[in-house]
Amino acid sequence: MTALTQAAPDTVSDDSQPLLEVEGLTLSYDTRQGRVEVVHDVSFRVGRGEVVALVGESGSGKTSTAQAVIDLLADNGRRDSGRVVLAGSELTGLSDRAMRQVRGRRIGLVPQDPNNSLNPVKTIGDSLAEVLKIHGWGSKPAIAQRVLDLLEKVGIDRPELRVTQYPHELSGGMKQRVLIASAIALDPELIIADEPTSALDVTVQRRILDLIDALRAETGASVLLVTHDLGVAKERADRIVVMRGGQIVEQGPTAHVVEHAENPYTRTLLHEAAAVAWATPAPPPADLAERDVAIEVTDLVQDFDQGRGREPFRAVDHVSLAVAKGSTHAIVGESGSGKTSTVRAILGFQRPTSGVVRVAGHEVTSLRPRQLRDLRRSAQLVLQNPYSSLDPRQAVGDIVAEPLVNFRLGNRAERSRQVAAYLDKVALPATIAQRLPRELSGGQRQRVAIARALIIHPEVVVLDEPVSALDVTVQAQILRLLDDLQRDLGLTYLFISHDLGVVGQISDTVSVMQSGRVVEHGTTHEVFSDPQTDYTRELLAAIPGR
Amino acid sequence: MTPRALATRLGQSLLVIVLAFTGAFLMLQALPGDAVLIKFENPELGLTPAQIAEIREAYGADTPIWTSFWHTLSGFVVGDFGYSIQNGTAVRDLLAEVLPSTALLGVLGFAAAVVLACVVAFTAMGVRNPWLRNTLASLPSVLVSVPVFWLAMVLIQVFSFRLGLVRVIGGGPVESLVLPVLTLAVPISAPLAQILVRSIEDVQRQPFIAVVRAKGASRWWVLTRNIVRNALVPTLTIAGVLLGELVAGAIVTETVFGRAGLGRLTEQAVANQDVAVLQAVVVLTAVIFVVVNLAVDLVAPLVDPRLKKEVRAAA
Numbered sequence: 001m002t003a004l005t006q007a008a009p010d011t012v013s014d015d016s017q018p019l020l021e022v023e024g025l026t027l028s029y030d031t032r033q034g035r036v037e038v039v040h041d042v043s044f045r046v047g048r049g050e051v052v053a054l055v056g057e058s059g060s061g062k063t064s065t066a067q068a069v070i071d072l073l074a075d076n077g078r079r080d081s082g083r084v085v086l087a088g089s090e091l092t093g094l095s096d097r098a099m100r101q102v103r104g105r106r107i108g109l110v111p112q113d114p115n116n117s118l119n120p121v122k123t124i125g126d127s128l129a130e131v132l133k134i135h136g137w138g139s140k141p142a143i144a145q146r147v148l149d150l151l152e153k154v155g156i157d158r159p160e161l162r163v164t165q166y167p168h169e170l171s172g173g174m175k176q177r178v179l180i181a182s183a184i185a186l187d188p189e190l191i192i193a194d195e196p197t198s199a200l201d202v203t204v205q206r207r208i209l210d211l212i213d214a215l216r217a218e219t220g221a222s223v224l225l226v227t228h229d230l231g232v233a234k235e236r237a238d239r240i241v242v243m244r245g246g247q248i249v250e251q252g253p254t255a256h257v258v259e260h261a262e263n264p265y266t267r268t269l270l271h272e273a274a275a276v277a278w279a280t281p282a283p284p285p286a287d288l289a290e291r292d293v294a295i296e297v298t299d300l301v302q303d304f305d306q307g308r309g310r311e312p313f314r315a316v317d318h319v320s321l322a323v324a325k326g327s328t329h330a331i332v333g334e335s336g337s338g339k340t341s342t343v344r345a346i347l348g349f350q351r352p353t354s355g356v357v358r359v360a361g362h363e364v365t366s367l368r369p370r371q372l373r374d375l376r377r378s379a380q381l382v383l384q385n386p387y388s389s390l391d392p393r394q395a396v397g398d399i400v401a402e403p404l405v406n407f408r409l410g411n412r413a414e415r416s417r418q419v420a421a422y423l424d425k426v427a428l429p430a431t432i433a434q435r436l437p438r439e440l441s442g443g444q445r446q447r448v449a450i451a452r453a454l455i456i457h458p459e460v461v462v463l464d465e466p467v468s469a470l471d472v473t474v475q476a477q478i479l480r481l482l483d484d485l486q487r488d489l490g491l492t493y494l495f496i497s498h499d500l501g502v503v504g505q506i507s508d509t510v511s512v513m514q515s516g517r518v519v520e521h522g523t524t525h526e527v528f529s530d531p532q533t534d535y536t537r538e539l540l541a542a543i544p545g546r
Numbered sequence: 547m548t549p550r551a552l553a554t555r556l557g558q559s560l561l562v563i564v565l566a567f568t569g570a571f572l573m574l575q576a577l578p579g580d581a582v583l584i585k586f587e588n589p590e591l592g593l594t595p596a597q598i599a600e601i602r603e604a605y606g607a608d609t610p611i612w613t614s615f616w617h618t619l620s621g622f623v624v625g626d627f628g629y630s631i632q633n634g635t636a637v638r639d640l641l642a643e644v645l646p647s648t649a650l651l652g653v654l655g656f657a658a659a660v661v662l663a664c665v666v667a668f669t670a671m672g673v674r675n676p677w678l679r680n681t682l683a684s685l686p687s688v689l690v691s692v693p694v695f696w697l698a699m700v701l702i703q704v705f706s707f708r709l710g711l712v713r714v715i716g717g718g719p720v721e722s723l724v725l726p727v728l729t730l731a732v733p734i735s736a737p738l739a740q741i742l743v744r745s746i747e748d749v750q751r752q753p754f755i756a757v758v759r760a761k762g763a764s765r766w767w768v769l770t771r772n773i774v775r776n777a778l779v780p781t782l783t784i785a786g787v788l789l790g791e792l793v794a795g796a797i798v799t800e801t802v803f804g805r806a807g808l809g810r811l812t813e814q815a816v817a818n819q820d821v822a823v824l825q826a827v828v829v830l831t832a833v834i835f836v837v838v839n840l841a842v843d844l845v846a847p848l849v850d851p852r853l854k855k856e857v858r859a860a861a
Contacts, residue, residue: 072759096764104762117757121775121850130771131761166851182761 017088019222020046020069020190025082027064027073027246038064039246042082046190046239051216051223053233053254055269056243057471058442065243066192066226070107071099087189104131107190108183108221110212113199114175118167124151124178125163131185150181154211172335173204177211184215191216194226201334202498202542209236228471231273231544234258242266272472273544275505281524284327284508288523291324293358294460294492295346300355302341315341316352317516323509325459328486328493330503330524332539333513339496342513343462346494347379348372360459360492377407380453384465386445390437396423396448397433403456422451425488426481443474447481454485464496479506501543504528512536555843559836566832567825571618574821575611618825627826632818637826640811648808651799652792654723655730660785662731663738671746671769683743689736694795698729698802714803726803730795734788741784745777752776779850786842793831 027039039061046052056062067073069084071091084091091102103109111117118127128147132138138146151159154177167175176196183191193212197205213236216223227233233240234254241251242263250263261267302316316338323329333339344350346357348364357364360378367375380403383389390399400422401415410418420430426447437445446466453461463482467475483506485491497503503510504524511521512535520533531537586598593601609617621628627637663686670682705725706714712724749755750773758772793809800809808827815823847853 070760072756100762100764102762103760107760109757109760111753111757111760113753116753119754119758119772119776120852122772130758130763134762134767168852179757182757 018045019048019050019087020224021083021085022065022069023083023085025065025068025084026080027061027068028078028080029074030076030078037080037246039068042243042246042248044241044248044251046222046224048189048222049216049220050239051213051225051237052239052241053225053227053237054241054243055227055230055233057228057473059245060243061246062226062228062243063194066194066224069192069224070103070109072103101135104188105135105186106188107192108186108188110176110180110183110191110193110196112195114172114179115167115199117179118175120167122166123163124165124167124170127167128163128178128182128185131182135186137186146185150185151178153184153215154178154181156181172200173208176200176204176208180208180211180215184219184221187219188221190222190224192224192226195228196225197232198228202500203334203538205544206542229273229544230269230472234273235544242269268473272476275476281504281507281528283525284523288324288327288508291326293322294325294360295321295323295329295494296356296358297321297342297346298356298358300342300345300357301353302338302345302350303353315516316345319355319511319513319516319518321511321518321521323460323492323494325492326486326490327508328495328506330495330497330507330510331513332497332500332503332510334498336515337513338516339513340464341516343381343464343494343496347381347462348375377456378458379460379462380456380458381462381464382446382449382453382466385469386442386449387437387469389449390445392437394436395433396435396437396440399437399448400433400452400455403452407456409456418455419451422455423448425454425485426451441474442470443477446470446474446478450478450481450485454489454491457489458491460492460494462494462496465498466495467502468497468499475502476505482506499543500528500539512539555840559840562836563829563832567619567622567829568615570825570828571615574824575614577819577821622826622829628822630815630820630823632815632820632823637822640823641808641826641830644807644811647806648796648800651723651726651730651805651807652796654727655795655799656734656789656792658727658731659735659738659788662735663742666735666739667742667746668769670743671750671773672765686736686739686743689732690740692733692736694729694733694798695802697732698725698799701725701729702802722803722805726799726805729799729802730792733795734791737788738781738785742777742781745780746773749773749776775849779846779853782842782846782849786839789838790831790835793834 022045023043025039025042026037028035028037042061042065044052044054054062054065064073064077067077068079069091071079071084071094073079079092082092086102086106091099094102118124122130125144125147128150129143132143132146137143147163148159151162156162156174156177162170162174162178170178180196191212196212197208200208209232212223212225215221225233225237230240230242237254239252240254240257242249242257242265244265250257250261250266257266258270261270298320300316300319301314303312303314306313319338319342321329321331331339331342341350345352345355346359346364348357348367352365355365359375362371362375362378364372364375390396394402397416397419400419404410404415404418409415416433419433423430423432428444428447428451432440432444432448437448440448446469450466466482467478470478479502482493486493493506495503495507507524509522510524510527511518512527512533513519514535520527520531520536527536528540531540586593586601618628625638627641629636630640666682666685670679670685673679673682702714702725705711712721714722714725746769755768755772758768763772796807796809797812798809799805800807801813808830811823812827814820815827
């Protein structure tokens with residue numbers, strides 16, 4: 001590994017001292033199974049004004065490494081060896097009091113999920129002023145003025161109003177801007193951005209990364225960008241450090257890593273990122289137009305009551321779509337575009353305000369509760385988060401068998417045969433049936449959720465963001481699995497996603513939704529090669545690396 | 547809270563009080579025997595069954611249940627709680643006499659409980675030594691299971707008899723309050739501290755705490771300026787519920803320490819099956835309970851602004 005590190009040409013010339021040096025960092029966590037080493041002998045540098053991306057999948061140790069730089073490992077974490085040096089002075093071994101002078105003042109942190117990173121009971125103004133107050137910056141009126149200036153700087157409209165608002169009154173993108181403002185409030189030399197966009201909508205992601213870029217250029221700060229997405233790293237970083245299993249497998253200048261990756265793992269990551277970025281969807285099967293229609297939505301409207309005296313909120317606004325049997329239709333849109341409301345109406349979870357929904361021969365909109373149960377036999381759902389969609393106290397075998405039990409299909413022996421068969425179909429070993437969900441990886445859990453959906457032979461499977469909680473390489477595996485299953489079992493997929501990159505790899509046809517309306521639809525091939533609306537173009541441009 | 551929501555909430559509160567009144571009334575009526583029998587059927591008085599029947603008639607003991615229900619209810623509505631069967635005094639006067647003393651004990655006891663709970667919870671959270679931290683954090687669970695009467699006796703034994711710090715009998719008004727207040731406070735502080743510790747731990751794990759620490763905040767800053775207010779809402783809710791404990795605790799405390807008060811009055815009324823007094827005590831407790839919980843509901847949105855937002859069922 002050391003050889004690799006040295007093999008890559010170093011952009012930091014010897015005369016200019018790097019801003020951040022991490023040397024031989026080894027970290028471990030205290031767990032029930034004893035001490036577990038999560039980062040082994042990690043060394044890298046961040047030059048002044050440089051953007052260095054720490055790339056890896058979950059569990060690669062990238063976040064722990066970043067946390068160790070500001071000495072904020074979780075309570076059970078420990079630095080076993082190694083040094084962290086900021087602008088020539090060593091941070092490791094500093095007292096807590098001295099370290100507090102570094103945090104916020106010399107190193108700013110932009111966290112992962114803006115939605116839970118602001119104190120919910122503090123106003124935006126108070127949260128932003130906090131870093132200034134902690135470091136004794138200026139008088140009260142000076143702080144108030146600085147807060148307004150900072151909000152303006154990060155592109156938030158009406159700062160005077162925002163300072164009085166609470167986090168729940170702002171969108172995710174705005175909250176992330178506030179957090180960025182807080183990170184740069186004291187002009188730090190280093191900004192650590194820990195997956196700063198993974199919880200945001202794609203088009204917002206791009207704007208946030210642009211903002212970090214612009215602020216970096218303006219202040220001359222260095223950025224340590226922690227990300228699972230090599231596409232993002234390729235686009236934004238001067239240098240890339242690839243981590244896997246707690247070790248650095250490759251590092252060097254971005255162009256070098258991208259073009260001459262030596263490590264097979266880096267090459268896999270690059271390959272997956274390119275597949276997402278440059279998916280040129282194949283033209284759909286020629287007979288698509290002649291096939292039977294499995295899902296047909298006509299003029300769907302879904303209103304939500306907003307209380308007395310207020311106009312109802314129209315979440316779905318005259319949406320129509322049709323999905324041919326055995327094909328995949330994607331609904332693409334950002335949060336609030338109405339795609340989830342559409343799905344709920346299609347599956348009969350919510351009675352629409354008006355419109356007709358036909359799924360696998362059932363007219364969903366007129367079904368009574370008992371008939372809705374029959375609909376569930378032919379239309380199944382796979383949800384986004386495999387961590388919360390599986391009962392944590394049930395063994396995998398019981399989870400997969402549950403639909404059979406609910407519909408009283410087969411006896412015990414027959415069911416366990418079926419479970420084994422379907423676990424095999426989703427490429428899981430039969431022994432996994434005895435395990436609990438928490439013993440499984442994210443990808444394995446999503447396979448379990450897919451097996452559970454398929455075991456009662458549905459015609460239609462609705463996949464609601466089925467891969468967005470997963471690592472890129474796992475995403476690719478799950479997408480391939482879905483593709484194989486569709487061919488073997490003749491399934492019809494309705495695929496919900498905010499990510500056009502993923503959609504390009506799997507769907508035959510697509511509807512792009514914005515504010516409750518379908519703004520564009522057609523075959524995925526057409527939409528990708530010749531987008532008709534600005535919004536679709538923006539979504540396409542937001543695919544990292546494209 | 548919108549005026550409409552407030553009106554609904556007030557309506558619910560009223561309903562709770564009426565239900566408490568009805569429940570108490572029915573249960574007290576269902577008890578075998580009654581106060582008249584207890585007082586006058588004593589063989590030593592030598593009353594003939596005819597005389598007892600006469601007395602029963604005078605007290606209205608044999609009026610049909612619904613007549614007496616409406617009679618009592620309409621009395622309560624205008625503030626007439628009837629007369630104690632035991633000594634013929636107006637229940638209103640009896641309550642007025644004992645309330646100040648119990649109110650003082652209750653308020654002080656509750657305040658002491660809050661202080662005690664905060665001290666235990668914050669030291670438990672502030673301490674870095676894991677052993678001490680765990681000990682302090684598990685202290686409330688131990689205290690929850692301590693019976694009040696036993697605690698009172700232990701406190702008297704240790705502080706009065708052994709150490710001679712506080713006199714149980716013949717002390718000044720302040721001195722005589724110390725041990726009763728402590729006795730009352732400990733069992734209430736325990737669940738309060740438990741919830742506080744739990745909430746603080748929950749809040750501590752939230753990502754925004756890591757963000758505040760990354761700003762350079764000390765542990766103390768994080769605790770006092772970020773965690774406390776977030777941990778307050780669940781604690782406040784429990785505090786409202788614990789108020790019921792206060793009344794039960796006052797009964798035992800006042801009995802053990804021989805203090806005059808609502809608790810003592812209740813204890814005697816139970817012993818004598820003094821239905822009129824018990825009815826008034828139950829309703830009074832319900833009113834206090836409802837008012838305090840209403841206040842908690844009104845204060846909670848001030849602590850946590852997210853509660854102001856009305857959540858729509860479907861989105």
